Amino acid sequence: MTSRVxxxxxxxxxxxxxxxxxxxxxxxxxxxxxxTSTTVFGGGxxxxxxxxxxxFSMDDQCPVCKSDRYLNPKLRLxxxxxxxxxxxxxxxxxxxxxxxxxxxxxxxxxxxxxxxQTFEDLGVEKEVxxxxxxxxxxxxxxxxxxxxxxxxxxxxxxxxITFNLINEINVPETEARINRYRAENAIxxxxxxxxxxxxxxxxxxxxxxxxxxxxxxxxxxxxEEEEEREEREKGKREIIDKLETSSKDAAKVVAKSxxxxxxxxxxxxxxxxxxxxxxxxxxxxAAQSTNIPDVPHVPLQDNYYxxxxxxxxxxxxxxxxxxxxxxxxREGIMRGGGYMVEEAWERALRSSVAALDLPPLSGLPQSPxxxxxxxxxxxxx
Amino acid sequence: MDAxxxxxxxxxxxxxxDRKVGEGTYAVVYQGREATTGRKVAVKxxxxxxxKDGLDMSAIREVKYLRExxxxxxxxxxxxxxxxxxxxxxxxxxxSDLEVIIKDRTLVFLPADIxxxxxxxxxxxxxxxxxxxxxxxxxxxxxxxxxxxxxxxADFGLARDFADPGYKMTCQVITRWYRPPELLxxxxxxxxxxxxxxxxxxxxxxxxxxPYLPGESxxxxxxxxxxxxxxxxxxxxxxxxxxxxxxxxxQFPKPPLRDLFTAASADxxxxxxxxxxxxxxxxxTAKDALSHAYFFALPYPSHPSKLPxxxxxxxxxxxxxxANVEVASDPGAKATSKSLKRKLxxxxxxxxxxxxxxxxxxxxxxxxx
Numbered sequence: 001m002t003s004r005v006x007x008x009x010x011x012x013x014x015x016x017x018x019x020x021x022x023x024x025x026x027x028x029x030x031x032x033x034x035x036t037s038t039t040v041f042g043g044g045x046x047x048x049x050x051x052x053x054x055x056f057s058m059d060d061q062c063p064v065c066k067s068d069r070y071l072n073p074k075l076r077l078x079x080x081x082x083x084x085x086x087x088x089x090x091x092x093x094x095x096x097x098x099x100x101x102x103x104x105x106x107x108x109x110x111x112x113x114x115x116x117q118t119f120e121d122l123g124v125e126k127e128v129x130x131x132x133x134x135x136x137x138x139x140x141x142x143x144x145x146x147x148x149x150x151x152x153x154x155x156x157x158x159x160x161i162t163f164n165l166i167n168e169i170n171v172p173e174t175e176a177r178i179n180r181y182r183a184e185n186a187i188x189x190x191x192x193x194x195x196x197x198x199x200x201x202x203x204x205x206x207x208x209x210x211x212x213x214x215x216x217x218x219x220x221x222x223x224e225e226e227e228e229r230e231e232r233e234k235g236k237r238e239i240i241d242k243l244e245t246s247s248k249d250a251a252k253v254v255a256k257s258x259x260x261x262x263x264x265x266x267x268x269x270x271x272x273x274x275x276x277x278x279x280x281x282x283x284x285x286a287a288q289s290t291n292i293p294d295v296p297h298v299p300l301q302d303n304y305y306x307x308x309x310x311x312x313x314x315x316x317x318x319x320x321x322x323x324x325x326x327x328x329x330r331e332g333i334m335r336g337g338g339y340m341v342e343e344a345w346e347r348a349l350r351s352s353v354a355a356l357d358l359p360p361l362s363g364l365p366q367s368p369x370x371x372x373x374x375x376x377x378x379x380x381x
Numbered sequence: 382m383d384a385x386x387x388x389x390x391x392x393x394x395x396x397x398x399d400r401k402v403g404e405g406t407y408a409v410v411y412q413g414r415e416a417t418t419g420r421k422v423a424v425k426x427x428x429x430x431x432x433k434d435g436l437d438m439s440a441i442r443e444v445k446y447l448r449e450x451x452x453x454x455x456x457x458x459x460x461x462x463x464x465x466x467x468x469x470x471x472x473x474x475x476x477s478d479l480e481v482i483i484k485d486r487t488l489v490f491l492p493a494d495i496x497x498x499x500x501x502x503x504x505x506x507x508x509x510x511x512x513x514x515x516x517x518x519x520x521x522x523x524x525x526x527x528x529x530x531x532x533x534x535a536d537f538g539l540a541r542d543f544a545d546p547g548y549k550m551t552c553q554v555i556t557r558w559y560r561p562p563e564l565l566x567x568x569x570x571x572x573x574x575x576x577x578x579x580x581x582x583x584x585x586x587x588x589x590x591x592p593y594l595p596g597e598s599x600x601x602x603x604x605x606x607x608x609x610x611x612x613x614x615x616x617x618x619x620x621x622x623x624x625x626x627x628x629x630x631x632q633f634p635k636p637p638l639r640d641l642f643t644a645a646s647a648d649x650x651x652x653x654x655x656x657x658x659x660x661x662x663x664x665x666t667a668k669d670a671l672s673h674a675y676f677f678a679l680p681y682p683s684h685p686s687k688l689p690x691x692x693x694x695x696x697x698x699x700x701x702x703x704a705n706v707e708v709a710s711d712p713g714a715k716a717t718s719k720s721l722k723r724k725l726x727x728x729x730x731x732x733x734x735x736x737x738x739x740x741x742x743x744x745x746x747x748x749x750x
Contacts, residue, residue, distance in 0.1 A: 294493065294681040297500060299671035301453070304511065323546030326570060336620035337568035338575075338661020343544040347513050 041078055045118040045128050055117045062087035064094075064103050078114040082107045083122045123166075130165045134158060137182055139192040228265070235261045310353040318345055392462040396471050398424050407437045412474065415459075421474040422459060426467050439538030440468060446514050446537045447472075454505030456525060456535040475535070476528050477691045479521035479583070483590055488689040492646070495587045497682035498524075500671065501532035502580055507667035509534070510573045515543045517554040519579035521586060530685030543572060552626075555579060557602050558592050562613070563661055565603050567626025574661035577670070581656025588642055588649075603630045610657060611635025618659035648675040 046052055060077055061068040064086045069075050077085045084104045086094075094100050095111035102109050119125045138158045145151040164174040182189070239257045243250055317327075323341045326334050334341075398411040402423075411424045427440045447458035460471040479498065482488060502524060509516055516523075518539040525535045539554050549569040555561070561578030563571055585593035594609060596602025607613075612633045613621060621627065638650045645653075652675040655665040665673070676682065 292684045292686055294684050294687075296681050297496075297676040299676070300504065300507065300668075305668075320546065325547055334570050334620075336566070336618065336622075336624045336661075337563045337571040338664070339570035339572050340662065341546060343572065344546040347544040 041112075041114050041116055045125070052116050053118055055120055057120070062090055064090045077117060079117045079122065079125060080107075080109050081113045082109065083126050085117065085122070127166050130162055134162050134165070134178075137178065137189055139189060139196070140185070141192065144188065144192075231261070231264060307357065309350070310356055311349040313342070313345060313349065317342070320345075389462050392460055393464055393469075396422060396424060396460065396462075396469075407439065413471075423472045423474045425470040425472060426464075427470070429466050429468055436468065440470070442540050443537045444468075444470065446540045446542075449512060450509065450514070452505060452508040453531060454501045454533055455508060456533045472535075473527075473533070475525035475533060477526045479524040479526065479532070479587075481691050482526065482689060483521055483586060485689075485691055486590075488691075490587065490590075490689060491680070491683065492649070493680040493683040494688050495584075496676060496680070497685065497688060498532055498587060499580075499584055500676055500682050501685070502534070502583065503667050503670050505532070505534040506576055506580060507671060509540075510576070510667050513542050513544050515541050515573060516576050516579075517541060518556060519576055519583065520556045520559045521583055524583070526688075526690070530688045530690070532685075557599065558582065558595050560602065561661070562603060562606055562618075562659060563621070563624065565599055565606075565626075566621060566624035568624050572661060573666060574664040577656050577664050577667065580667075580670075581653060584653055584656060585642070588645060600628075600630070607631065607633045609636075609641075610659070613659040621659070646675075646678070648673070648678050651675065 054076075058069055060075055062075065062077060063084070067075060067087060067089070072087075072089075076088050078088065078091060079085055080102055082102050082105050084102055086103070090103075091111060091114055094103065095109065099108050099110045101107065117125060119128070138154075138161075140154060142148075142151050145154065161174055161177060164170055235257060239254060242253050242257070246253060323344060326339065326341055395416050396413055397416050398413040400412050401409060402412050403410045407427060409426045409428070411426065413422050413424045414420060415422060427437060429436055444458065444461055447456065448461075451457060456475065457473045458470060459473065462469050462471075502519075506516065506519070514537075516534060516537065516539070518536055519534070523534065523536040525533045527533060541550065543550070550571060552564045552567050552569060552571075555564060555575065559579035559582045561575050564575060582593050594602065594605045596605040607630055612631065615622065638654055639645075642650060642653070652665070652670065652673045655673070656670070658664045
């Protein structure tokens, strides 16, 4: 709805029957909202594909005429510019004769300023509308600023204005601020709009190119299949012809023509694989920016075992009585379970020498209690 | 307020709980974040008050061992604090686990992906074993996957330090399908080889996409193992007939692994068979496994960021932080680990653990269990 300037009566009015086919503002959800009005209501929050998905609930009730979905299954609520809901028939009744006050807040409204509802919460509806409007003009980017600080200040100001508009704080003053900004930055705003458009155009072109390539591939595939089928048919006919005309051994004739057919298919496969590999390349190129190469395996990623052991195990083992029970039964339950007393000795020795390579703490006052702890070796687990 | 309380309160303020993501008998898990940086964390609140015995055993184990371990492939315990009567563990936040990924039929695993996961598992496990800690509950569900693809070993609720002379260890650990035969035979003295068996089962599961040895009971588990790998002889596994709960289960021939893993390379099957050797002493160690030819052969292991990820957003991402938190998808396996935990809380081992072990062999032992 771009031409709202001419007045509220210039809105498109179309016949009810044809409304659904040409109307883009209708939601495509299964619970389609049917319009009973002759007016097409534009606006609303559009998604990426340019459609408006309307909010729909079984509990809808028009706050003006109290009609609900039970009484009127075709009930459709629209939102006014002052963010009040009312049903289409109320809108028709109240506003067909020209601008009239809102029955809820008395603000003067026009019929064409009603929009479909997308969000359940009208606060969100309003915020989205305000942010859209603000983003259209406050479209500076990071590279328009000399440093991060000023960019952040700018963002802060934008947020401030947005907040004021949403919550209706100092509206006249805020509007004046926006006007001032617009006057000061007219050129830059225009430039940024152009840049956005160029970027969108680029994206569209890229998508187009990809689509064309896909279509081409599909076509190529169909053509090949067709060729293959024809060739097979021809081969069969040839064999029959030869068998009819020649006096050679039948088996030999069949085998020869089979071999020729095989050679042909192989040739075709080779060219086909070339084709697919090039398309594969294309696809992989798109993903290349995120592609990280695999690296060969590195067993351990630290140098724990690089140090020499500072101990040597006694070859005959140790005669400690803690492990006496286990050592007595070396070939019994211990053997079957995989327990090795050597591991216990190794752990004890390793733990006791583990700190030898560490330089002593310096700069700390030596307290007697620390020394005391040092003497008593407690196994670290 | 004394100094300890003050320090605790300061710690508590560093972490913000956002929403509850799972609850079990012993713990409630919240998703949260660090107040200063906004980093996502998981806060596991352990209910203390309602148990007669005091703090849940698995919580003590978890704090005790995770506090010591810091490695790329082991879940990080960021902080511990108390609130009222509850103990809170602040853990790294991880989005999914290997079980979910294995079960997601829309994902395709390349041999390189499996290699990468195995390498990360072995690295994490090697780090635990190097620090004398047995995990004792390895299963796909406890291997969590970070958002950057790194695999991290989690749930140290059944972990234990090993290589201390003379202490019996319980054999009622490890979820049944991943439990090695020596534990099924009731062995009380075992070693790092138990974890390797579990990793072997996980390795096979990654290739098959279904659990490799799903036994229905402990007895059936032995039968399932022997059916898959043949009944061990005294040569295969010396001393197994002397294990406490040894029972002859029946004679099964040894079918070649190749029959089941038809597409696997020779290196793959070699490493798998070395993880599933009957004799624990001959089972490969985590450190040796990392140097196995399988890992050096082409294709190179996938870069973690390229590994398959779960497409659907998990609504209960923290269930696997601890099997205690019950939102399980697999009732069989879950029930096992829960019953294990209940058994664990009481036996003699708990008493023995509470005494500080000393290195000095010349002194008398503090007590013998």
